[in-house]
Each structure stands twice: as C-alpha cells, then as structure tokens.
Amino acid sequence: MSQYSTMLPLVMYDIVSNLPGNHFSPNPAKTRFVLNYKGLPFVTLWVEYSDIPIAMKAIGAKPNKRRDGSEVYTVPVLSDPNTGALITDSLEIASYLDKTYPEKPIFPNSSEPLICAFEPAYLSLLQHAIKFIFVRATEILSPASVKFFNKARTVDVPLPWDVNPDADWELLEKGHNTVYEWYQKTDGKWIMGDTFSYADIIVASWLLSYKRVLKADEWVRVSSWNGGKWTQVLADVEKECTLS
Numbered sequence: 001m002s003q004y005s006t007m008l009p010l011v012m013y014d015i016v017s018n019l020p021g022n023h024f025s026p027n028p029a030k031t032r033f034v035l036n037y038k039g040l041p042f043v044t045l046w047v048e049y050s051d052i053p054i055a056m057k058a059i060g061a062k063p064n065k066r067r068d069g070s071e072v073y074t075v076p077v078l079s080d081p082n083t084g085a086l087i088t089d090s091l092e093i094a095s096y097l098d099k100t101y102p103e104k105p106i107f108p109n110s111s112e113p114l115i116c117a118f119e120p121a122y123l124s125l126l127q128h129a130i131k132f133i134f135v136r137a138t139e140i141l142s143p144a145s146v147k148f149f150n151k152a153r154t155v156d157v158p159l160p161w162d163v164n165p166d167a168d169w170e171l172l173e174k175g176h177n178t179v180y181e182w183y184q185k186t187d188g189k190w191i192m193g194d195t196f197s198y199a200d201i202i203v204a205s206w207l208l209s210y211k212r213v214l215k216a217d218e219w220v221r222v223s224s225w226n227g228g229k230w231t232q233v234l235a236d237v238e239k240e241c242t243l244s
Contacts, residue, residue, distance in 0.1 A: 031094070
C-alpha cells in the first residue's frame with residue numbers, strides 16, 4: 001500500500017486545449033511530473049485560458065508579478081487539502097512539494113538554489129524562438145482563449161509575431177546545442193550526472209510542450225538534434241515520473 005493512500009488528492013489547475021488529453025503547457029507539465037515522481041495522488045481541473053483570472057480569483061490564488069510590475073493570474077496552481085496550502089507558480093509548487101513530501105527529493109543535495117538559477121539560464125536559450133511556439137499554441141486553443149492568450153503574451157512579446165522559420169529554427173537548435181553541452185559536462189544521464197532532479201523536469205516539460213504543439217514533421221526535426229538526445233531525455237524523464 002502506498003504511504004500516501006490515505007491522503008486526500010491534491011488539486012492541480014491546468015489549461016484545456018483541443019489536443020487529446022488536453023495538456024500542452026510546459027509549466028503545468030512540471031508540476032504533473034513532480035506529483036507523479038513522488039507518487040502523490042492528485043486530480044486535474046481544466047481551465048480555459050480565457051477563464052484563468054476569474055477561476056484563480058475565485059479560489060483565492062495569488063497573482064504572479066510580470067517584469068513590468070503588473071499582476072497576472074497563471075497556472076499551474078496547486079491546492080493541497082491535506083495542509084490547506086494554495087500555491088501559485090511551478091517553481092514555488094515544486095519547492096513546496098519537496099519540503100512537504102520529502103520522499104524522492106527533486107532538489108537533492110541542497111541543489112534548490114542552483115536549480116533556481118538553472119531555469120532562467122535555460123529559458124534564455126529558448127526565448128528568441130518563443131514567437132514560433134506561441135503561434136503553434138494558438139492553433140490548439142479555443143477562439144476565446146486565443147484572443148486572451150494573444151493579449152496576455154503581448155505584454156512580454158509584442159505583436160505581430162512574425163515568424164521567420166529558418167531563423168527561428170536556427171536559434172532553437174543553437175539553444176539546444178548549448179544545453180547538450182551542459183549534459184555532456186556532467187558525464188551522466190541527468191543534468192546533475194547520475195542524480196535525477198527538477199532541472200531534468202524543466203527540460204523535459206519544454207520538450208513535451210514541443211512534442212504536443214509542433215506539427216509532426218517539426219517534432220521529428222527537434223528529435224534529430226544532438227543524436228536524438230532530446231527524445232531520449234523526454235523518454236527518460238517520463239519513465240522516472242510516468243506523466244499522467
């Protein structure tokens with residue numbers, strides 16, 4: 001019997017889409033990976049992108065701060081009925097889960113500060129191609145959510161999202177070449193060598209998002225980079241965590 005068999009299931013809020021199984025967004029994927037890795041019971045409540053502010057205000061979730069200081073409601077949000085906690089932001093959720101349910105740590109060997117620094121460094125390598133991903137995301141949302149998505153995202157990435165396929169692909173591949181070098185330096189399966197951590201979940205969550213939103217031939221292209229490294233990383237993390 002699982003040590004968590006008597007727990008009330010945690011409640012995770014994620015974005016609904018037109019895809020089978022709904023999930024596509026990298027940040028909620030991080031939370032889902034962590035919950036599965038730790039073997040914690042949970043249920044997912046699906047929210048239309050356009051309804052995120054209303055739904056999150058209704059449950060009392062706090063907004064996040066944008067770079068310009070304005071507030072924005074986001075998912076994932078995690079509600080833990082066992083403790084009464086309500087946590088916003090994927091990194092805050094990961095930290096909460098590791099402290100509250102320390103079995104199978106995702107920040108092993110006091111690595112949380114290092115991994116907190118890793119995430120923005122990793123994302124900085126992808127940001128130049130983000131318009132390309134935004135365009136694909138609008139193709140799997142409802143019309144109402146597309147309008148809201150465009151309005152929300154243009155605060156940080158102004159329209160028009162003119163996509164230069166060759167340049168965007170070159171930048172995306174270049175970013176992954178750098179991450180590949182990081183993996184090579186550890187001489188192991190994971191970012192921390194032989195030790196699985198939240199850093200690998202971060203990478204896998206973005207790879208999963210690519211796999212979900214990109215067209216089939218585009219995902220094949222990503223899969224071909226660095227000797228198939230990225231399909232392997234995603235498969236390895238899914239095996240560790242069993243995404244559901």
